[in-house]
Amino acid sequence: MSTLAASNKRSFWSVVWDYITTVDHKKIGVLYLIAGGFFFLLGGLEALAIRWQLVKPMNDFVSAGFYNELITMHGTTMIFLAAMPLIFAFMNAVIPLQIGARDVAFPFLNSLGLWLFVFGGIMLNVGWFTGGAADAGWTAYTPLSTISPGEGMDYYVIGLQISGAGTLMAGINFLVTIINMRAPGMTYMRLPLFTWTSFVASALILFAFPALTVGLFLMMFDRMFDSAFFDPAMGGNSIIWQHLFWIFGHPEVYILILPIFGVFSEVVSTFSRKRLFGYSAMVFATVLIAFLGFMVWAHHMFTVGMGAAANAIFAVATMTIAVPTGIKIFNWLFTMWRGSIQITTPMLYALGFIPTFTIGGMTGVMLAAATADYQYHDSYFVIAHFHYVIIGGTVFGLLAATHYWWPRMFNRMLDERLGKITFWIFFVGFHLTFMIQHFLGLWGMPRRYWVYLPDQGLDLGNAISTAGAFLMAIAVLILLYNIIKTAIKGEPCGDDPWDGRTLEWAVPIPAPHYNFKQVPLVRGLDPLWVEKMDGRKEMTPSEPLDDIHMPNNTVLPFVMTIGFFIAGFGFIYQKYDNALNALIFVGMGIALGAMLVRSLKDDLGYHIPKKELEKEARK
Amino acid sequence: MEERATFNEEFIKEKRRQDMRHQVLTFSMLIIFTLISFGMVMSDLNAMFVRMVIILFAVVQVGFQLYYFMHMNEKGHGMPSLLFYGGCFAGFLTVLGLVVLTWW
Incomplete structure (x- = not known):
């Protein structure tokens, strides 16, 4: 069943069918990577268009309306359709292996979550072709979003609702997987940091996404069914949207960064050849950040007029978060201290991440000071701040994870020389783009404006910023070239290419689809390293060889998603013609029918008999 | 061995009996709380006071439900x-x- 060997003989469409129906977490991880990577490139193109519009004063590269669509879709795409799915890609590819499980707890749900995200993302982008995409900013503040003409915002609402449901499912799935599917001996305090941080991020998804779901439903009713939740003239309140959005939105930024903290913890520890310094403090800091993350949402709303007392409370709560984050920064530094450091590409990203993220954190504390925030609010200073934490944190982390786990996922090493070139161009390009934006903001450049006047001291800064953006684009192109080159010419890398410490490197490369022939016994933190230090090459099994139970492939999640996708169009267009309600009935009929089939038809999976496993072992 | 087995059995029996007693007790408490709530609504007590007490009862009832009937106490x-x-x-x-x- 090994994909690489088998795909040589199989037709293209049989591979496609295999991937559409798969419930294997490793293949779902690959699909998340492809889809997330596609949206990352799309969001990047939108970013380049934004920067090109701002390259000189009073530029007319795009119109004002189209510029609004670009900034809205850039933000929405990057957060919901690129960063989060790419994190899910690595969570899927790695976590079951790291905890010694044969699959996730709910393989069916895993597949459903993936397809809901993919089709939600497509739905968001359909707006481009129907007279304008969403244009009210990625935060979609009311009343701007409720009165925005056309269907762009409708696609935003329905698309995010569908992909958000997928994210919620994925989050629940990983919570249950990590609680229930750990191998014998894998106690909570032996979980690799990536698993720990993903676990906490999944809990954040579970608690934060419902707020978004509720907000989106209210907006959907306001836009499509003439309700007035956000319309003050009818007794509504437009501030509720901001609260609901940020009650979700602030935990969301920790959902984006916590798993990345985990990635860097793994990378720093592996390439310093030391166990992570202050493991329990790292876990504690992660949980504390998650806890505090729910009490700070209103720091996005200091200028709304909540009053001095509320502002002060949220300002202090926000500044507290700097403490656990600082604990983490120092722990990474101490892990490297006196370690035997190898500067590999993932390690380079980790080294670049620490100062960059610290700068982003410092500007975060500046923004948290409510009184000063009146000055920074809605200026390029804010843009610079969140790009320092999202690119300097999340994107650096995703690129590090790509290089680090690429051999785990595809049995190829990415070219190290090209990887390092990518890093340096991306790193320089990134700082060139965003460092100057701090100052542009302080010099008075407001965010979301499509033009600025000449000779106001903004010309040079914007030109520098645009140049940096193109450097980042070049770096991404080199990465793509690297991927294609190693896919065509690269040699299979074999097992454990980085001399790893955690359990995912104990699994052969390419991994058998059941991951572990015998579930391993975990004897300490960094289980593979523990065995290596005892002079063994592989894990001690915790069970005798026996039949393995695996789930069946199924196309139902894909069918369900198609149903919701069709129903989405029905909801958007029913206001023009009652006949279009038929789309809602057809779509929901397909989705509910697929659910009914899933409920009534027992699908108990299948067993791989012991004999077959023994035969494989002899080969 | 024999003795130990009977002891174990007795222990489990006793535990079951206690569990049952808890279940019946909490169930009757739930009914009593509900009756009191209805009674208070029908009486002429201060409306704000009635609301507060009913909310308090509701919280306690949810707790009973979770801890005794859904076994969160185990x-x-x-x-x-x-x-x-x-x-x-x-x-x-x-x-x-x-x-x-x-x-x-």
Whole structure:
């Protein structure tokens, strides 16, 4: 069943069918990577268009309306359709292996979550072709979003609702997987940091996404069914949207960064050849950040007029978060201290991440000071701040994870020389783009404006910023070239290419689809390293060889998603013609029918008999 | 061996009896709370006072439901409780935030 060997003989469409129906977490991880990577490139193109519009004063590269669509879709795409799915890609590819499980707890749900995200993302982008995409900013503040003409915002609402449901499912799935599917001996305090941080991020998804779901439903009713939740003239309140959005939105930024903290913890520890310094403090800091993350949402709303007392409370709560984050920064530094450091590409990203993220954190504390925030609010200073934490944190982390786990996922090493070139161009390009934006903001450049006047001291800064953006684009192109080159010419890398410490490197490369022939016994933190230090090459099994139970492939999640996708169009267009309600009935009929089939038809999976496993072992 | 087995059996029996007693007790408490609530609504007590007491009863009843009927009082329910209270915490903050910041 090994994909690489088998795909040589199989037709293209049989591979496609295999991937559409798969419930294997490793293949779902690959699909998340492809889809997330596609949206990352799309969001990047939108970013380049934004920067090109701002390259000189009073530029007319795009119109004002189209510029609004670009900034809205850039933000929405990057957060919901690129960063989060790419994190899910690595969570899927790695976590079951790291905890010694044969699959996730709910393989069916895993597949459903993936397809809901993919089709939600497509739905968001359909707006481009129907007279304008969403244009009210990625935060979609009311009343701007409720009165925005056309269907762009409708696609935003329905698309995010569908992909958000997928994210919620994925989050629940990983919570249950990590609680229930750990191998014998894998106690909570032996979980690799990536698993720990993903676990906490999944809990954040579970608690934060419902707020978004509720907000989106209210907006959907306001836009499509003439309700007035956000319309003050009818007794509504437009501030509720901001609260609901940020009650979700602030935990969301920790959902984006916590798993990345985990990635860097793994990378720093592996390439310093030391166990992570202050493991329990790292876990504690992660949980504390998650806890505090729910009490700070209103720091996005200091200028709304909540009053001095509320502002002060949220300002202090926000500044507290700097403490656990600082604990983490120092722990990474101490892990490297006196370690035997190898500067590999993932390690380079980790080294670049620490100062960059610290700068982003410092500007975060500046923004948290409510009184000063009146000055920074809605200026390029804010843009610079969140790009320092999202690119300097999340994107650096995703690129590090790509290089680090690429051999785990595809049995190829990415070219190290090209990887390092990518890093340096991306790193320089990134700082060139965003460092100057701090100052542009302080010099008075407001965010979301499509033009600025000449000779106001903004010309040079914007030109520098645009140049940096193109450097980042070049770096991404080199990465793509690297991927294609190693896919065509690269040699299979074999097992454990980085001399790893955690359990995912104990699994052969390419991994058998059941991951572990015998579930391993975990004897300490960094289980593979523990065995290596005892002079063994592989894990001690915790069970005798026996039949393995695996789930069946199924196309139902894909069918369900198609149903919701069709129903989405029905909801958007029913206001023009009652006949279009038929789309809602057809779509929901397909989705509910697929659910009914899933409920009534027992699908108990299948067993791989012991004999077959023994035969494989002899080969 | 023999003795130990009977002892074990007796222990389990006793435990079951106690569980049953708890179940019946909590169930009757739930009914009594409900009767009191209805009684208070029918009487001429201060409306605000009645509301507060009913909300208090509701919270206690949910607690009974979770701990006795859904067995959260037994061992091995640490993680569900943690997530449950985490959710309560997030929900509470949301409601508090909306009430205090937008409607007050």
